[in-house]
Amino acid sequence: MNEPNSCVDNATVCSGASCVVPDSNFNNTLSVVLSTVLTILLALVMFSMGCNVEIKKFLGHIKRPWGICIGFLCQFGIMPLTGFVLSVAFDILPIQAVVVLIMGCCPGGTSSNILAYWVDGDMDLSVSMTTCSTLLALGMMPLCLLIYTKMWVDSGSIVIPYDNIGTSLVALVVPVSIGMFVNHKWPQKAKIILKVGSIAGIILIVLTAVVGGILYQSAWIIAPKLWIIGTIFPVAGYSLGFLLARIAGLPWHRCRTVAFETGMQNTQLCSTIVQLSFTPEELNIIFTFPLIYSIFQLAFAAIFLGFYVAYKKCHGKNKAEIPESKENATEPESSFYKINGGFKPDEK
Template sequence: MRANCSSSSSCPANSSEEELPVGLEGHGNLKLVFTVVSAVMVGLVMFSFGCSVEIRKLWSHLRRPWGIAVGLLCQFGLMPLTAYLLAIIFSLKPIQAIAVLIMGCCPGGTVSNVLTFWVDGDMDLSISMTTCSTVAALGMMPLCLHLYTWSWKLMQNLTIPYQNIGITLVSLIVPVAFGICVNYRWPKQSKIILKIGAVAGGILLLVVAVTGMVLAKGWDLDITLLIISFIFPLVGHVTGFLLALLTHQSWQRCRTISVETGAQNIQLCITMLQLSFPAQHLVQLFNFALAYGLFQLLHGFLIIAAYQAYKRRLKNKQRRQRLDRTDIYYEKKPRETGVFLEGSDEAAVTLEPLEPVCHHRALEPIDHISSCE
């Protein structure tokens, strides 16, 4: 492991464009698109999502970080292990296996916060998990990579992009802090900002997906890596949900941890691949990272669609139950009123002849009162 390269010409990240193979210029455009879109998305979306964070709830997550601990266990326990098992099961080449492992060791990305909002997850927990996993990546990424690659004979050193992790961390904390302040000072306006940011985040995800598909047109990708890029995020979502369920987390937290586990920081993975591998290997490795990102969005959209359909069905069921209870109430009410009136009429009929008789006998002499009694 080593830090970021400087200006040395031998560093793969500083290779000139003439040394790049044919087709890699498209990856340069891809990196530019991902950088610009990610910067806009992180700045706008994280500020808007920060408007949904309440200081009291955020402090409760930090004071009793059970949900954050489960999320970190999924992020740096299950995902690297899943990557290692996939590399062994599919008998990947060393370079391909390392690329898959790097993807599994990356922290959660901003995409997870957008998806969490649309599945009604715990936004306080989601933002806390994204921030904590980014901080933990400074030590957990090199540790996980060392543990899982110590038996492999690597021809190159893996470079941890500490600078990019720091930039990602700042781009998370600063907008969220401003959003929390806005929510504290202007709670009504913060709800409007949250809705705008959620819609903008969804649109940006679609832009990233469409842009990635356009740029990926005609690129060659090993079928094995394509299958892994499809399976990997799905396994992350399922295992994250199951682990959260086994640790007795609430349904809302289970959804949040599931989304956070499967959604990785693609830009950070691409940066690390560029810093660690020579130019002749970057095309295929970039294709894998891009394919993972596209399938990550696809799985996210499917999860949102399934949850929204379930939510709509549940609301319709509850509405029907309320209508049924209302109909039963109005059906019972006339019958109860009728019975009450019938009983009153009978009582009135029974008491009518007695009242005048007693009244009439009360006018008779005193010696006849006992007979009335």
């Protein structure tokens, strides 16, 4: 068939872990620079987030993991199920449904830790949830994909990049552990590092979205149904995560934490899985979905953050909580009950 040259020139070429516009030194250079800068920035940001994590409280979440269990149920229960329901409801192509489900089965992303800080969430719970979901993804991702994709495709054809998951885990645990040590030894310096790192985290999120849009500019033509699903999916994750956490009796600041941990998926991991599992022809109709999800999960997170900041200003609180329970204000500092308030419903 004789296709116009313009179509060939604008085709997206996916190779290995990269999917960019071909024959462009600018894009190739930008891809390398982006990867290097983001890796360094991410390590520094996670180090700063670790400076807000107290070792005692972090271990408390691990020993009495009520909040982590709720997060686990949201991450590997709500998200895959939501992806399955959306795929069936919109009657999308089997290959498109598989990509939506891959996104739903991915663990939480590190951006959730940054946003949890900005909404006065429980940083100890946020970091522990991200760490646990990344570790458990080694087993839960294949299991969830086996359950939900068998009506469309053989789950054995989906390549799970365990090395990437392991790298993500190391990139999370090491800088956070160093930050926790700094917070334990030099708490005053840790506060300064945290303020700088939280700002750097916002820059990191914006930089990823902007440069990603430039790198993948030729892949934005995609089925309208995937745009709609990419819009609804993250909102459903945030909302259902918050609702389940509240039903479980978690205090408000932990509900916000669980909400972000649920809706904020590791889209980079999803993109890697998609590229490893499908042919270049198939990628032309599905590759952009992780990018769409990434854009809307950040957009709605920014909207939620804006509402929360407005709420704080209206109520004139330094560290506002949407009326917390009395027990959160009066519990002794050393009590494990404070660490996991979800074991008892909030007092009305």
